[in-house]
Structure formats: C-alpha cells, structure tokens
Amino acid sequence: MTPKNWLKLFTSKNMKKTIEFAHKPFPFTKWRKLDFDQVEKLYIGEGNCCRCGCGGEYFEPDTETGRAKIWEAMEEIEKFHKAGKNIHSLDNFIFEIQISNEPDLVFCIYTKQ
Numbered sequence: 556m557t558p559k560n561w562l563k564l565f566t567s568k569n570m571k572k573t574i575e576f577a578h579k580p581f582p583f584t585k586w587r588k589l590d591f592d593q594v595e596k597l598y599i600g601e602g603n604c605c606r607c608g609c610g611g612e613y614f615e616p617d618t619e620t621g622r623a624k625i626w627e628a629m630e631e632i633e634k635f636h637k638a639g640k641n642i643h644s645l646d647n648f649i650f651e652i653q654i655s656n657e658p659d660l661v662f663c664i665y666t667k668q
Contacts, residue, residue, distance in 0.1 A: 572590070572591040572626060572629055573588060573589065573590045573591070575587070575588045575589075575636075585644075585647070587644075587647065587650075589629065589632075589650070589664075589666065591616070591625065591626070591629065593666045593667050594616055594625050594629075594664055594665070594666055594667075595615070595616075595665045595666060595667045596613050596614065596615045596616075596621075596664075596665045597613065597614045597615075597621070597624055597625045597628050597662065597663065597664055597665070598611055598612070598613050598661070598662070598663040598665070599611050599612055599614070599624065599628070599660070599661070599662055599663075600612060600660065600661065601658065601659055601660065601661070602651075602653055602659045602660065602661035603659050606663065611661075625664070628662040628664055629664070631652060631654060631662055632650065632652055632662070632664070635652050640652070648665065648666045648667075648668050649663065649664070649665050649666070650663070650664045650666070651663040651664075
C-alpha cells in the first residue's frame with residue numbers, strides 16, 4: 556500500500572477493520588470479534604503503571620492520528636493472536652498486549668460496552 560493510500564485510509568471516518576482473536580480473562584480463554592467501530596480509545600505507554608495518562612498517551616478514533624494508532628494496535632493484536640501470544644483482557648472490553656519489554660510498553664484498547 557502506498558503512503559498516499561495510507562493517508563486516504565486514515566483520513567476516512569468510515570474505516571472498516573474486523574479482527575478475531577483469543578484472549579485470556581484468567582483462567583479461561585475466550586474468542587472475541589473486534590470491529591474498528593467498537594474501539595472507544597487506545598492507551599500506548601508504560602505497562603507497569605496506572606492508566607491515568609502519566610505513563611503514556613491516549614488516542615481516540617475522532618482524530619487522524621488516533622485512527623492510525625488504533626489501526627496499528629489492531630494489527631498488533633492480530634499478529635499476537637497468530638503467533639500464539641497472550642492477549643490479556645478485563646471484563647471482555649479492555650484488551651492489552653505488551654509490545655516491548657525494554658521499556659515496558661503496552662497497547663491497551665478500550666471498547667464500547
């Protein structure tokens with residue numbers, strides 16, 4: 556995909572992406588289908604801290620940057636699932652993956668309930 560097409564994709568308010576993945580609300584594994592339209596916000600930042608925003612940044616789908624970051628996070632979740640890695644969840648609406656150990660960095664997707 557060319558950079559021009561990426562720009563067109565992320566400036567569209569009608570972005571469509573659906574992924575399916577297994578996640579672990581401990582101690583069980585569940586399947587979940589996630590549509591781009593269901594994402595409320597995304598946190599990218601430190602994993603071993605609160606989620607108030609002091610250790611990272613929040614992105615929402617109403618901005619071009621937010622849409623691009625959410626798309627990237629969904630792509631990463633899909634890769635994690637295909638690689639058999641753990642996708643942690645809380646109450647089936649918050650999903651988190653650790654994207655790096657040094658520094659401890661996570662993507663945390665919050666979905667609409």
